[in-house]
Amino acid sequence: MTADTNNGPVADKTTDASNAENANIASNGVSTVEHQHLSSKLPATLTWVGFVAFALLALPVAGLLQRAPWSTLPSILSSSEVLQALRVSLIVSLAAAATCLVLGLPLAFVLARRRLRFPRLIRAVVMLPMVLPPVVAGTALLFALGRRGLVGQWLDNWFGVSLPFTTAGAVIAAAFVALPFFVVTVEAALRQAGDELDEAAATLGAGAWSRIVHVALPTIRPALFAGIGLAWARALGEFGATLTFAGSFGGRTRTLPLETYLALERDPEAAVAVSLILIAVALAVLVALRDRWTPR
Amino acid sequence: MVSVRDTGPKLRPLRSLAALLAVAVVMLISAGCGASNEDEIVVMAASSLTDAVETVLADHGNVSAVFAGSSTLVAQLAEGASADVLITADQATMNRATADGSVQGVSSVIASNSLVLATALGNPGAITELADLSRSDLLIGLCAEAVPCGALSQQALADAQIEAAPDTLELNVRALVAKLALGELDAGLIYRSDALAAGLPVVEAPQLAGRSNRYHIAAVSAQPSLRVQALIDDFTAADGDAAMIFADQGFGPP
Numbered sequence: 001m002t003a004d005t006n007n008g009p010v011a012d013k014t015t016d017a018s019n020a021e022n023a024n025i026a027s028n029g030v031s032t033v034e035h036q037h038l039s040s041k042l043p044a045t046l047t048w049v050g051f052v053a054f055a056l057l058a059l060p061v062a063g064l065l066q067r068a069p070w071s072t073l074p075s076i077l078s079s080s081e082v083l084q085a086l087r088v089s090l091i092v093s094l095a096a097a098a099t100c101l102v103l104g105l106p107l108a109f110v111l112a113r114r115r116l117r118f119p120r121l122i123r124a125v126v127m128l129p130m131v132l133p134p135v136v137a138g139t140a141l142l143f144a145l146g147r148r149g150l151v152g153q154w155l156d157n158w159f160g161v162s163l164p165f166t167t168a169g170a171v172i173a174a175a176f177v178a179l180p181f182f183v184v185t186v187e188a189a190l191r192q193a194g195d196e197l198d199e200a201a202a203t204l205g206a207g208a209w210s211r212i213v214h215v216a217l218p219t220i221r222p223a224l225f226a227g228i229g230l231a232w233a234r235a236l237g238e239f240g241a242t243l244t245f246a247g248s249f250g251g252r253t254r255t256l257p258l259e260t261y262l263a264l265e266r267d268p269e270a271a272v273a274v275s276l277i278l279i280a281v282a283l284a285v286l287v288a289l290r291d292r293w294t295p296r
Numbered sequence: 297m298v299s300v301r302d303t304g305p306k307l308r309p310l311r312s313l314a315a316l317l318a319v320a321v322v323m324l325i326s327a328g329c330g331a332s333n334e335d336e337i338v339v340m341a342a343s344s345l346t347d348a349v350e351t352v353l354a355d356h357g358n359v360s361a362v363f364a365g366s367s368t369l370v371a372q373l374a375e376g377a378s379a380d381v382l383i384t385a386d387q388a389t390m391n392r393a394t395a396d397g398s399v400q401g402v403s404s405v406i407a408s409n410s411l412v413l414a415t416a417l418g419n420p421g422a423i424t425e426l427a428d429l430s431r432s433d434l435l436i437g438l439c440a441e442a443v444p445c446g447a448l449s450q451q452a453l454a455d456a457q458i459e460a461a462p463d464t465l466e467l468n469v470r471a472l473v474a475k476l477a478l479g480e481l482d483a484g485l486i487y488r489s490d491a492l493a494a495g496l497p498v499v500e501a502p503q504l505a506g507r508s509n510r511y512h513i514a515a516v517s518a519q520p521s522l523r524v525q526a527l528i529d530d531f532t533a534a535d536g537d538a539a540m541i542f543a544d545q546g547f548g549p550p
Contacts (some may be wrong), residue, residue, distance in 0.1 A: 139478075
């Protein structure tokens with residue numbers, strides 16, 4: 001933004017026809033100028049602590065970049081193991097994100113719109129995978145869906161289906177740890193949107209499905225994409241649960257994070273190189289998501 | 297009066313936040329002080345030695361141990377972690393630490409651990425010989441070739457001309473042991489000490505005779521203190537307490 005927008009009085013800016021975005025937003029009752037005015041009044045300490053937090057997040061990435069073996073990067077990254085792991089990672093993380101969407105959206109609606117018996121307990125269970133150490137999550141999945149597991153033994157006996165050590169198992173492990181991120185994001189948006197619009201649509205005769213598709217979903221669209229982005233990113237970086245539940249086999253269950261760990265045993269430089277693709281892929285998708293589908 | 301009563305509850309969350317922050321700062325500072333305990337000997341050891349080394353160190357005062365995969369330990373030392381003694385699971389990782397200068401002492405072997413064919417409890421896959429590892433109807437696990445137990449396994453299988461059909465190549469031996477113990481895998485190649493600790497059945501396989509890794513110990517400094525040297529001598533003494541503890545836990549002689 002230019003210095004001129006900062007200095008100009010509020011009244012001038014809202015009537016400035018050349019600034020289409022401002023006029024547009026002002027007509028909705030929120031002015032970007034006012035917004036900027038407020039942000040420039042942030043306490044200095046708050047701003048500084050904010051920058052410290054950003055440094056905490058960004059510095060390790062800078063550390064990786066500084067150690068990256070730039071000259072041998074192309075040969076490391078085009079090795080067949082890395083390409084294979086990249087392929088497995090993309091398949092697993094995208095399938096996990098799709099699973100989160102299909103299963104998580106109904107759950108978010110239930111949590112936000114239905115009167116539940118033990119809402120706090122149910123919400124805590126939904127968020128549990130966020131706090132469980134991933135290795136514990138993987139072991140828990142084995143106890144539930146493994147060959148000797150609670151449900152897994154029946155899957156094995158009746159249908160001959162065994163999930164551990166398969167790509168499907170890796171997808172389940174990734175979806176398990178990623179699902180809460182999607183559900184929490186979407187549920188919060190649904191609550192924030194309230195149900196006035198929904199009630200209005202109901203009085204106008206819209207059916208239950210129609211209200212979800214034409215009223216609720218368009219209202220929470222930014223949160224929907226943010227939720228998918230978060231869940232996908234979490235699935236892409238998933239390590240412990242995948243290793244414990246799905247094992248590690250090239251082309252089937254060995255994802256980029258597992259490949260990185262293996263590379264660390266052989267040659268730490270290669271591990272840095274592999275984690276660079278992980279970061280590049282994640283940054284590319286998250287930045288693209290932000291620009292296109294969520295409000296800036 | 298009214299206004300005071302009004303602000304009271306609003307301030308409370310802020311106060312408790314401040315108190316939490318204060319506690320965190322105090323903890324950070326005391327942790328910093330703890331790290332600079334001059335007299336403490338720090339031993340870094342391969343994670344497969346966790347139980348054995350902890351038992352040996354129980355008789356020594358003011359010694360603390362750090363356990364991780366050998367490669368991780370070597371990387372931590374190279375990045376400046378402070379330790380007095382390093383114990384790795386094989387010669388190769390010890391050589392890496394010596395080559396980059398992070399370990400200056402001369403290394404010696406303290407124990408060995410032989411590779412065994414282990415099965416899930418009750419041997420549900422009816423494994424009788426090493427060649428069963430190529431049966432595709434079973435769930436087979438091996439260590440990945442990049443880790444010491446995987447390199448050892450690959451070599452043994454290649455020499456025995458057995459083409460294994462693994463369903464997973466685990467990133468460390470403990471993960472493989474856990475899956476066998478849970479019954480999610482039918483068979484795998486692990487170390488004898490791990491099979492013993494987890495109570496897993498072992499199928500004797502002549503092709504695995506003599507396949508073992510050797511644990512190496514070295515002082516980090518070229519001139520270790522008397523206490524550090526005494527500790528290393530305890531580990532290397534052929535008929536000392538350490539040797540007995542290692543033998544009890546399934547490790548072989550050096």
